[in-house]
Amino acid sequence: MKKIQQIAIYGKGGIGKSTTTSNISAALAEAGYRVIQIGCDPKSDSTNTLRGGNFLPTVLDSTRDGEKVRLEDISVLGFKGVLCIEAGGPVPGVGCAGRGINAAVSLLHDLNLFEDFKPDVVLYDVLGDVVCGGFAVPLRDGLTDRVYVVSSSDFMAIYAANNLFKAINKYAPSGGAQLGGIIANGLVATYARILIDDFAGRTGTNVVEYIPRSLVVSQSELHGKTVIEANPNAEHADLYRRLAKNIIEQPQTVIPKPLNVTELRDWAREWGDRILQEEEGIVREKASI
Amino acid sequence: MDFYKHKTAPIREKRLSTVSAYYGDTDTLLKEYKSGSVNQRIRTFSQDIYSDIQYALQLINTIKDIAIVVHGPSGCSVSRLYFDLAFDDSVKWAVTNLNERDSIMGSDSKLREAIRQVFKAYSPKLIFVITTPVVAINNDDVESVVDELKEEYNIPIIPVFTDGFRSKTGVSGYDVVLHALIKNLLPEKGVDSLSKGNFINLISVSENFNDIKELVRLLNEIGLQVNILPRFSGLENFTKTKDALFSVSVNPDEAQYPGIAIAERYGFHYLQLPIPVGIKNTSFWFTEIAKVLNLEAEAEKIITEETYHLGKYLDNKKFEGKKVFINLPPAYAFGIIDFLEDIGFEISAIKMPYIDIQHLEQLEILASHKTKIPILIGEGQVFEEVNIINQLKPELYISSKADNIIAIKEGIPVIDIETLPVLGYKGVYNLIDKIEKKLYNPSFSHYLSTNNDEVYSVNWLQKKGNWYIKQEVK
Numbered sequence: 001m002k003k004i005q006q007i008a009i010y011g012k013g014g015i016g017k018s019t020t021t022s023n024i025s026a027a028l029a030e031a032g033y034r035v036i037q038i039g040c041d042p043k044s045d046s047t048n049t050l051r052g053g054n055f056l057p058t059v060l061d062s063t064r065d066g067e068k069v070r071l072e073d074i075s076v077l078g079f080k081g082v083l084c085i086e087a088g089g090p091v092p093g094v095g096c097a098g099r100g101i102n103a104a105v106s107l108l109h110d111l112n113l114f115e116d117f118k119p120d121v122v123l124y125d126v127l128g129d130v131v132c133g134g135f136a137v138p139l140r141d142g143l144t145d146r147v148y149v150v151s152s153s154d155f156m157a158i159y160a161a162n163n164l165f166k167a168i169n170k171y172a173p174s175g176g177a178q179l180g181g182i183i184a185n186g187l188v189a190t191y192a193r194i195l196i197d198d199f200a201g202r203t204g205t206n207v208v209e210y211i212p213r214s215l216v217v218s219q220s221e222l223h224g225k226t227v228i229e230a231n232p233n234a235e236h237a238d239l240y241r242r243l244a245k246n247i248i249e250q251p252q253t254v255i256p257k258p259l260n261v262t263e264l265r266d267w268a269r270e271w272g273d274r275i276l277q278e279e280e281g282i283v284r285e286k287a288s289i
Numbered sequence: 290m291d292f293y294k295h296k297t298a299p300i301r302e303k304r305l306s307t308v309s310a311y312y313g314d315t316d317t318l319l320k321e322y323k324s325g326s327v328n329q330r331i332r333t334f335s336q337d338i339y340s341d342i343q344y345a346l347q348l349i350n351t352i353k354d355i356a357i358v359v360h361g362p363s364g365c366s367v368s369r370l371y372f373d374l375a376f377d378d379s380v381k382w383a384v385t386n387l388n389e390r391d392s393i394m395g396s397d398s399k400l401r402e403a404i405r406q407v408f409k410a411y412s413p414k415l416i417f418v419i420t421t422p423v424v425a426i427n428n429d430d431v432e433s434v435v436d437e438l439k440e441e442y443n444i445p446i447i448p449v450f451t452d453g454f455r456s457k458t459g460v461s462g463y464d465v466v467l468h469a470l471i472k473n474l475l476p477e478k479g480v481d482s483l484s485k486g487n488f489i490n491l492i493s494v495s496e497n498f499n500d501i502k503e504l505v506r507l508l509n510e511i512g513l514q515v516n517i518l519p520r521f522s523g524l525e526n527f528t529k530t531k532d533a534l535f536s537v538s539v540n541p542d543e544a545q546y547p548g549i550a551i552a553e554r555y556g557f558h559y560l561q562l563p564i565p566v567g568i569k570n571t572s573f574w575f576t577e578i579a580k581v582l583n584l585e586a587e588a589e590k591i592i593t594e595e596t597y598h599l600g601k602y603l604d605n606k607k608f609e610g611k612k613v614f615i616n617l618p619p620a621y622a623f624g625i626i627d628f629l630e631d632i633g634f635e636i637s638a639i640k641m642p643y644i645d646i647q648h649l650e651q652l653e654i655l656a657s658h659k660t661k662i663p664i665l666i667g668e669g670q671v672f673e674e675v676n677i678i679n680q681l682k683p684e685l686y687i688s689s690k691a692d693n694i695i696a697i698k699e700g701i702p703v704i705d706i707e708t709l710p711v712l713g714y715k716g717v718y719n720l721i722d723k724i725e726k727k728l729y730n731p732s733f734s735h736y737l738s739t740n741n742d743e744v745y746s747v748n749w750l751q752k753k754g755n756w757y758i759k760q761e762v763k
Contacts, residue, residue, distance in 0.1 A: 063390055095429070100394075103389055
């Protein structure tokens with residue numbers, strides 16, 4: 001049996017994980033790969049743009065007492081044959097979403113998903129920060145080979161990425177996944193790129209792609225489609241294609257060295273001053289004349 | 290004490306600096322308490338431990354016309370099952386039988402269904418929902434289900450938040466139930482609370498029925514009526530609490546939490562007294578209550594008569610130098626020690642499930658003894674106990690929990706006061722009678738010890754009794 005590439009994508013909430021993951025899936029499918037995308041978020045909206053709004057019951061919704069679940073009940077084929085699955089979870093404020101991910105992933109294994117569908121690539125789109133053990137499931141116990149983190153140059157996004165690095169660092173020695181790299185997303189500020197590069201440098205990691213903020217992405221999303229499908233000729237479609245190709249064809253993995261609390265605080269402070277100086281730069285130059 | 294605004298009772302470690310792991314002399318413990326910071330110790334190995342849910346059920350089981358819903362996976366109802374098998378299977382109960390899916394998606398629908406079922410099947414006047422660690426970890430919403438059904442069925446439905454892991458002291462379970470009862474069943478102070486009845490609230494939490502009967506007998510003798518709660522009580526006992534003259538404790542360790550709350554709510558006195566065990570303590574307990582009502586003379590008459598007969602009964606009884614091992618909750622332990630020492634016994638060692646800041650006076654008395662008495666704090670932990678028994682070779686062992694089986698196997702005659710009434714004057718007769726029998730004929734325990742293999746290996750027994758008790762490193 002061929003080796004399936006199992007990849008998890010993490011990042012702070014609202015940072016563009018689902019958009020990025022879906023575009024990677026679409027790009028891979030377009031290039032002829034058999035792809036499964038599994039949304040690991042109780043909101044269950046990870047695969048929306050791949051399946052054009054088709055209804056998809058979540059894995060956990062279908063596990064009512066005593067009922068036998070079939071793979072076709074919880075999956076639907078989306079753009080270019082990407083198999084879309086949503087783990088699902090409790091309504092907000094109730095139950096335990098973390099344990100839900102655990103249970104959903106176990107169930108998918110029980111259903112022989114990977115043996116039956118025979119994918120080349122499986123992408124797990126995982127909710128936000130690694131707040132508890134349940135959300136770390138996709139990167140533990142050899143379930144995935146590589147993890148990518150989506151981050152902007154916003155400090156809270158970097159903070160979430162650093163937390164993820166801590167989790168990878170903890171689980172990697174016992175067979176957990178390693179880091180494939182950082183996907184820098186939604187970049188606007190002039191300093192954004194150097195800031196993320198600096199963070200990557202300090203944590204011994206690398207940036208696999210830089211994706212500037214773009215209206216094309218928003219517009220495609222509002223149309224319920226990926227950029228690859230809605231605007232296949234756009235510059236961003238090529239960016240996603242290049243990212244997908246990199247991830248699958250030239251994977252590099254490292255065990256990141258997360259910053260500790262003081263290091264992260266000092267680093268943030270240093271950047272805070274630097275950004276301010278850059279903004280005030282013009283005044284200072286005049287003063288030096 | 291504004292604890293009752295909160296969802297549940299504070300843990301004893303916080304409220305009373307309760308210690309549940311210690312082995313050593315009384316001096317060290319006393320010194321730590323006096324210095325204001327008692328060192329919490331932990332056991333790196335626990336053989337057996339009671340959790341708050343067992344204590345909670347122990348109390349709830351005796352309340353009348355109830356049904357219990359244990360809210361958790363079926364395994365969590367094992368402790369309820371124990372009470373059915375060991376004591377009384379007339380208590381109506383159900384378990385919500387949570388599974389993995391419920392722990393992910395929330396368990397409120399199953400709780401709703403279970404309450405509906407027990408209401409239909411048993412028509413209880415009161416339903417208790419006992420929560421378990423699974424529900425606590427998930428932060429499942431119990432209150433809104435309870436509120437909704439309370440309205441629908443028009444009976445009190447009381448959530449009892451036994452989380453299992455908040456406290457290391459099982460007795461916290463009593464507080465959790467008492468908190469819930471006060472929050473849910475005690476009426477607010479109304480205008481009619483000015484009309485006082487001729488009765489007092491007797492706060493009983495864990496006593497056996499005959500013990501309470503004896504105390505009520507004494508109080509009735511001076512013309513005083515008694516409202517017993519929460520043990521053995523029904524809804525009406527809670528309703529009339531507010532009309533009492535005052536409240537009085539049986540076991541101060543257990544009655545303090547509700548005692549103070551009732552006193553604060555209705556603005557009357559809570560009289561906390563040492564447990565009425567033994568002659569001295571019973572007379573003191575009785576006199577103090579009578580004093581409040583100016584019935585001292587009447588009480589005095591009864592005390593004189595009772596103690597006269599008891600004196601005659603105790604005459605010629607020789608217990609001088611007999612060594613006894615005490616394994617009882619603190620109030621009982623200190624009361625019985627006091628009494629047994631008065632009649633000549635020597636205390637070889639003490640085991641208590643917990644000890645706290647309320648026991649400094651009694652600790653002080655023990656510390657002043659010529660011979661240092663070792664004190665073991667904790668529940669279960671039979672290995673530690675066997676170790677002490679082997680060293681000190683007591684001739685008698687008094688306890689109130691099933692773990693006394695180990696003492697019998699070591700050849701020591703055992704008195705179990707869980708079912709033996711020892712309170713009041715009658716309790717003295719019962720206790721002495723039992724002691725005499727056990728000392729006269731210890732053949733049962735001797736037989737068991739000679740015909741049983743040693744429970745522990747030599748290797749184990751050579752370890753110190755405090756081998757697993759370590760100071761918590763912060």
